[in-house]
Amino acid sequence: MNFYKNIEPIFDYLVSIRKLENYISIDVRFNENWKILKRFIVNGECVHQESNSESKLFSFVTKFDEVELNNIIDSISNIIKYNKEIEEKNRLFEQKVNELKDIFEKQNLNSLQLLDFKLDNNINIIEDNNEE
Numbered sequence: 001m002n003f004y005k006n007i008e009p010i011f012d013y014l015v016s017i018r019k020l021e022n023y024i025s026i027d028v029r030f031n032e033n034w035k036i037l038k039r040f041i042v043n044g045e046c047v048h049q050e051s052n053s054e055s056k057l058f059s060f061v062t063k064f065d066e067v068e069l070n071n072i073i074d075s076i077s078n079i080i081k082y083n084k085e086i087e088e089k090n091r092l093f094e095q096k097v098n099e100l101k102d103i104f105e106k107q108n109l110n111s112l113q114l115l116d117f118k119l120d121n122n123i124n125i126i127e128d129n130n131e132e
Helices: 003-013 066-106 109-113
Strands: 014-020 023-031 045-049 055-061
Touching: 003 014, 003 023, 003 066, 023 066, 055 066
Parallel strands: none
Antiparallel strands: 014 023, 023 055, 045 055
């Protein structure tokens, strides 16, 4: 296990790493609106800690075991990736809405009535029903 390689993807969110008897706790701080889906918690436990800031503090606890520790770090990395992707999708959505607003402001009604949206057939719409 290369410590740097494993910690680097979560470093910006890392608050502390603690030893608790035969367990290890990795404390991270996430944005207030981020979600943690159950599917991301593998072989460990995630505990929400009280925080006085606008962010959420979580402790990810697992046995001090190489495989389980790697799983927890992967879980944290996946939570970060998932939420950053959601943020990027929201930013992109806002950008596209603004582009559409601009089109609607500049075009006449007849042109707008001919406006058609087509999605690439390779885009699959998938529902994610995983609980938070």
